[in-house]
Amino acid sequence: MSGRIWLSPPDVGPLEESYLLSALRSGWVAPLGPEVDAFERELARRVGVADAVALSSGTAGLHLALLALGAGPGQVVVVPTLTFVATANAVVYTGAEPVFVDCDPATGNLDPALLRQLLAELDREGRTVAAVVPVDMFGSCADYDRILPVCAEFGVPVVEDAAEALGSTRRGRAAGSFGRAGVLSFNGNKIITTSGGGMVVSDDTELVARCRHLATQARQPAVHYEHAEVGYNYRLSNLLAAIGRAQLHRLDLMVDRRRRLREKYAKLFAARPGVRLLADDDAGANCWLTVVVVDPGAAGWRAGELAAHLAGQDIETRPVWQPMHRQPVYACARALLSGAADQLFADGLALPSGSGMTESQIARTLETIDAFVEAK
Ligand SMILES: *Cc1c(COP(=O)(O)O)cnc(C)c1O
Numbered sequence: 001m002s003g004r005i006w007l008s009p010p011d012v013g014p015l016e017e018s019y020l021l022s023a024l025r026s027g028w029v030a031p032l033g034p035e036v037d038a039f040e041r042e043l044a045r046r047v048g049v050a051d052a053v054a055l056s057s058g059t060a061g062l063h064l065a066l067l068a069l070g071a072g073p074g075q076v077v078v079v080p081t082l083t084f085v086a087t088a089n090a091v092v093y094t095g096a097e098p099v100f101v102d103c104d105p106a107t108g109n110l111d112p113a114l115l116r117q118l119l120a121e122l123d124r125e126g127r128t129v130a131a132v133v134p135v136d137m138f139g140s141c142a143d144y145d146r147i148l149p150v151c152a153e154f155g156v157p158v159v160e161d162a163a164e165a166l167g168s169t170r171r172g173r174a175a176g177s178f179g180r181a182g183v184l185s186f187n188g189n190k191i192i193t194t195s196g197g198g199m200v201v202s203d204d205t206e207l208v209a210r211c212r213h214l215a216t217q218a219r220q221p222a223v224h225y226e227h228a229e230v231g232y233n234y235r236l237s238n239l240l241a242a243i244g245r246a247q248l249h250r251l252d253l254m255v256d257r258r259r260r261l262r263e264k265y266a267k268l269f270a271a272r273p274g275v276r277l278l279a280d281d282d283a284g285a286n287c288w289l290t291v292v293v294v295d296p297g298a299a300g301w302r303a304g305e306l307a308a309h310l311a312g313q314d315i316e317t318r319p320v321w322q323p324m325h326r327q328p329v330y331a332c333a334r335a336l337l338s339g340a341a342d343q344l345f346a347d348g349l350a351l352p353s354g355s356g357m358t359e360s361q362i363a364r365t366l367e368t369i370d371a372f373v374e375a376k
Contacts, residue, residue: 003314003361004314004315004316005314005315005316005352005357005361005364005365006316006352006354007189007289007316007317007318007350007351007352007353007354008189008190008288008289008352008353008354009188009189009354009356010188010189010193010195010356011193011250011254011354011355011356012193012243012246012247015246015249015250016243016246016247018246019035019242019243019245019246020239020242020243020246022242023035023238023239023241023242024239028238029237029238029239030237030238031056031233031235031236031237031238032235032238033238033241034238035238035239035241035242035245036054036235036236036237036238036241038241038245039054039236039241039242039244039245039248040052040053040054040199042245042248043184043199043201043244043248044201046166046174046248046251047166047174047175047176047177047182047184047201048173048174048177049176049177049182049201049202049203050202050203050204050205050208051201051202051203051204051205051208051209052199052200052201052202052208053199053200053208053211053212053215054197054198054199054235054236054241054244055197055198055199055200055211055215055234055235055236056196056197056198056233056234056235056236056237057185057187057196057197057198057234058086058161058163058183058184058185058186058187058197058198058199059086059089059090059185059198060198060215060232060234061183061184061185061198061199061200061211062086062087062090062133062159062161062183063090063093063094063232063234064200064210064211064214064215064232064234065131065159065181065183065200065202065207065211066090066091066093066094066096066130066131066133066159067094067210067211067214068181068207068210068211068214069130069131069157069159069180069181069207070130071091071094071095071096071130071131072094072095072096072130073095073096074095074096074128075096075097075127075128075129075130076096076097076098076099076122076127076128076129076130077091077094077096077097077098077099077129077130077131077132077133078098078099078100078101078115078118078119078122078129078131078132078133078156079091079098079099079100079101079133079135079324080100080101080102080103080109080110080133080134080135080137080324080341081100081101081102081103081323081324081325081335081337081341082102082103082108082135082137082320082321082323082324082340082341082344082345083135083137083161083321083324084135084163084321085324085327085329086163087133087135087161088100088324088330088333091133094130096130097333097334098324098330098333099118099122099333099334099335099336100323100324100325100330100333100334100335100336100337101114101115101118101335101336102114102335102336102337102338102339102340102341103137103340103341103344104143104340105340105343105344106278106280107137107140107142107143107278107279107280108137108138108140108278108291108320108341108344108348109134109135109136109137109140109141109142109143109280110134110135110142110143110147111338111340112143112146112147112150114336114338115132115147115150115151116150116153117336118336119132119150119151119153119154119156120154121336123154129154129156130156130157131156131157131158131159131180132147132151132156132157132158132159133158133159133160133161134147134158134160134161134178134179135161135163135164136160136161136162136163136164136165136168136175137164137278138164138278138285138288138289138290138291138320138350139164139165139167139168139175139191139258139285139286139287139288139289140165140168140278140279140280140282140285141162141165141168141169141170141175141178141280141282141284141285142160142178143280144170144173144178145171148178157179157180158178158179158180159179159180159181159182159183160175160176160177160178160179160181160182160183161183162175162176162182162183162184163183163184163185163187163190163198164185164190164191164288164289165184165191165285165286165288166184166190166191166192166251166286167191167192167251167252167254167255167286168284168285168286169282169284170280170282170284171282171284172284175286176201177201177203180202180204180207181200181201181202181204181207181208181211182200182201182202183198183199183200183201184198184199184201185197185198186198186199186240186244186247190288191251191254191255191258191286191288191355192244192247192248192250192251192254193243193244193247194236194240194241194243194244194247195240195243196240197236197240197241197244198236199236213231214231214232214234215231215232215233215234215235216231216233216235217231217232217233218230218231218232219231253355254355255286255287255355257355257357258286258287258288258290258353258354258355259285259286259287261287261290261353261357261362262277262279262287262290262353264362264366265277265290265292265351265366268366268369268370269292272299272373273298273299274294274295274296274297274298274299274300275292275293275294275295275299276292276293277290277291277292277293278291278292278293278320278344278348287353288353289350289351289353290350290351290353291320291348291349291350291351292306292348292349292351293344293347293348294306294347294348294349295347296347299376300376301372301373301376302347303319303346303347303348303349304319304349305372306349306369306372306373307319307349309368309372310365310368310369310372313364313368315352315364315365315368316352317349317350317351317352318349318350319345319348319349319350320344320345320348320349320350321345322345323341323342323345325337325341326342326345351365351369352365
């Protein structure tokens with residue numbers, strides 16, 4: 001037994017090192033430069049959209065995409081209750097009000113039927129809905145076949161929170177490309193990392209230009225630094241963009257490793273009653289995190305017990321995101337709930353899923369889980 005096994009640590013090596021060094025040596029040590037331009041181009045091509053703007057975080061991307069769609073005070077933005085807090089916080093930054101919707105228990109993704117019910121209610125109340133922000137949960141694309149028509153029916157634009165889903169597809173279409181804008185994250189634990197970073201991607205080049213302008217202190221194209229509105233300092237460093245380009249080169253390989261790991265977990269749990277993987281029926285997921293859902297009655301044990309057993313062997317796991325309606329900061333927010341997110345929070349567990357896991361770390365993790373389940 002040697003060393004802690006983390007949930008999803010950064011997977012970086014000699015390629016990232018060489019890209020970073022050459023960016024440093026080029027003298028472009030600033031939040032702009034050729035690496036930023038190339039990273040934006042390459043990522044837009046990968047997602048299959050016209051344009052992209054590289055930013056300091058995915059959270060900044062959500063903030064700017066919502067601002068670009070006109071979100072502001074007096075308006076509503078619909079967000080899944082099962083998500084990382086950044087999705088909701090970005091709404092609050094704009095002055096709009098986040099309203100939460102529950103998820104599909106099978107996938108953890110936004111429930112399209114509940115979404116329709118909520119948009120109809122908001123419509124009857126005369127509320128202005130600036131956007132719906134579906135999240136591609138743990139790397140599985142939301143059900144856009146049903147979500148997009150519902151949003152179109154009410155004339156509400158979609159901002160896809162694809163922070164966890166770079167490299168995923170649904171029916172052959174890439175994550176990030178489903179809405180008016182998509183947002184990606186390159187935080188340290190995501191599928192690719194720049195240590196911290198994010199991107200807004202879109203076919204709407206004006207929207208991307210608007211985000212770029214706001215991210216650059218809303219500086220007008222004049223030598224004397226003219227500003228007609230309040231902007232932000234949200235651009236990505238050229239050094240970090242270089243790391244991102246190296247990571248993007250290795251994306252397919254890293255996705256492949258996460259998928260093979262999920263297959264191993266699936267095989268291990270297949271014969272066990274009361275345990276399922278949180279997953280979508282489309283094979284296009286990048287498998288960012290593999291989540292098991294445990295029915296304690298059928299399995300004879302709880303997800304939390306497996307978590308404690310693994311922690312005792314220095315193996316990190318994590319519950320699924322605590323739903324937003326359970327967060328003290330959003331306890332008073334409006335929410336349309338079915339109980340599905342609460343159930344997944346109680347019964348779900350994210351297992352070590354990193355693309356850099358060694359064969360021996362994988363074997364140790366599987367053996368430790370197996371020993372726990374056998375003893376039950
Ligand atoms: C990671 C994440 C974000 C935020 O991205 P940062 O780059 O960390 O700001 C937003 N939404 C979801 C669903 C995420 O998982």
